[in-house]
Amino acid sequence: MASQRPGPNLSRIATSLGVSVATVSNALSGKGRVSDALIERIRTHAAELGYVPSQAGRALRTGRSGVLGLVLPDIANPLFPKIAQAIEYAASAAGYGVLIADSRGDITAQTEAINRLVERGVDGMVVVPRRATRISAASCPVAVIDTASTPGNTVAADHWQGGREIAAHLAGLGHKQILIIGNNHESNVQNDRAGGIRAGLQPGMRSETLWIERLENETGAGCRLGLAEKARQGFTAFAALSDLQALHALTELQQEGISVPADVSVTGFDDLIWSPVVTPSLTTVRMDMDTIAEIAVSALVDRINESGTREGVLVTAETERVPMQLIIRQSSGLANPAPKTSEMENL
Amino acid sequence: MASQRPGPNLSRIATSLGVSVATVSNALSGKGRVSDALIERIRTHAAELGYVPSQAGRALRTGRSGVLGLVLPDIANPLFPKIAQAIEYAASAAGYGVLIADSRGDITAQTEAINRLVERGVDGMVVVPRRATRISAASCPVAVIDTASTPGNTVAADHWQGGREIAAHLAGLGHKQILIIGNNHESNVQNDRAGGIRAGLQPGMRSETLWIERLENETGAGCRLGLAEKARQGFTAFAALSDLQALHALTELQQEGISVPADVSVTGFDDLIWSPVVTPSLTTVRMDMDTIAEIAVSALVDRINESGTREGVLVTAETERVPMQLIIRQSSGLANPAPKTSEMENL
């Protein structure tokens, strides 16, 4: 009934070579005292038998599963591919597997997902919360990737600095009136980004912030934002707090016959998959997910290796903010001095 | 040194109640013969102690890890969130965890990723290949989600039928000349979709297919597709084989001053996150990922439960094609009878 593991195990190697299991284990792990000749013999034999150690046996003995959990509470988060990829890469470089637990947006579902991970015996986990959910002491080390202003945050992109990059870029192009577009008013990430933009404005520039979440909830995701009207009011730059909103803005403006970047500029955040593909391609700010993932995972791994007692703690890292990188593409250009008389023959 | 698992184990419950470990195990799993009274007593006591069974112990004994692998070889696939979510949901409903293994696009990296999963002892895995990679016999059951025309496919959306839906929709709107836009010529999925569209054309309609992969490789992802010229040639509908290309087409057309849907129609595939958000919102075809995931996972689980010998097989499911659903939004409209004289004042 019970399915046998296919490959050879330590004891098969041991009997086949006429030595004890412990010796084989020591030879392969390089820990105990085994003669060099025997180590060599055992290693080659193990290799030609195609031996792979049983994670189950090892996990049982050591109390470590070699698996990290990844919790993404945000429904179908478009950043997911990048995050998952980066985390998986960093984890597997550190010898860990990654168990995902997507909790469809709900907060209780999130804690359930975390519990599932704990029950599966993960050694630690990476959580990317949407709101500042208190990930209080799951019974394993936890790394939080959100934003530096979130209490308990382990590491994150420097969203504030990213905002400043955008502001500086727009200032350099001569824009005076900037409309910031966000869709989640309670998101620490978006607030940091918006704050960074405002902090980066030069004297003589002003900004206004448009939170579209209520509009989206009432009228649906594809609602009109009324950006043409805003352009008529004198806004020449639309700085979205995410590429999704940037796309929303860009297409709405185009549909209204307003040319980007000739008439107005549009910028985003995150450098999502479509950013280089749309016309005009999107000027945005990229987070260095690989570095963030590496920092998070290594902080986690350090903690796991150091603490014998498997306590639940929020781990900390030396570098808390990873700089974001401005990607200048086509959607941002020199401020049009007379935005109202939008010429349709541009470009 | 070895970190102790925090919670109680079977033997702690057993000694605490003065019974044997086996009895506790039987009581909790409901397998052996235990009196109802004792079962009750053990269950409540286990509950109040907060007992969670050790996956490691169980895995070692039963040879089953209770974990499925998910392999997504496609770099940063924008479908990833949906797939991962659906698979994770289906798997966790079936009592399984999901271990991800993203192999950054490379084929050798893909087999490495598969090996990593096998070494971690997954009981089975779901593979979504980009090209028809032969997933020949990893040493565990494998479910392939690609397209019905792929040999060895387990279950997939009925891309062909999805294509017919698009064709029928465009035919109903009076379109005669359809430009199909794809970016991967070797993709079974895209070929099926294109085939479905062509098969669904009414008499008097014609189609042409534009593969943009070479253009993308040479000129970058955001290259000009020259769609305005195509519109001038008389094409009134642009049927992209993925929402990403649809977005590419939509924004390029808008930028050129061609109005969608007044002048031409644009349709996509997959109903990705931005489809409802862009202006005009995108008419597309949605795959029922939840159903697909459920079928794949349950086929996998059936296979796992039935085969004792852990052999590596491509599992099959009863339902191989899951119908796609046409989502009509704003980007498709009645065919403009005189596309050449595109009036700029539309809308």
Place this chain on the structure above:
DNA sequence: TGCAGTTGATTAAACGATTAAGCGCAGCAC
């Protein structure tokens, strides 16, 4: 030669669960 110290291996005890087999006891039939 005798003794301490090192080397290279073995022995055995875990880790936590599952499960086949066994055992005492009651009830029942002959």
Place this chain on the structure above:
DNA sequence: GTGCTGCGCTTAATCGTTTAATCAACTGCA
């Protein structure tokens, strides 16, 4: 009263690995 059956529980083996403890043999040194 004996034999049989079924119930309720225990005993014990097992999965594969790690690792502390042990031990034999050999070395160097007095």
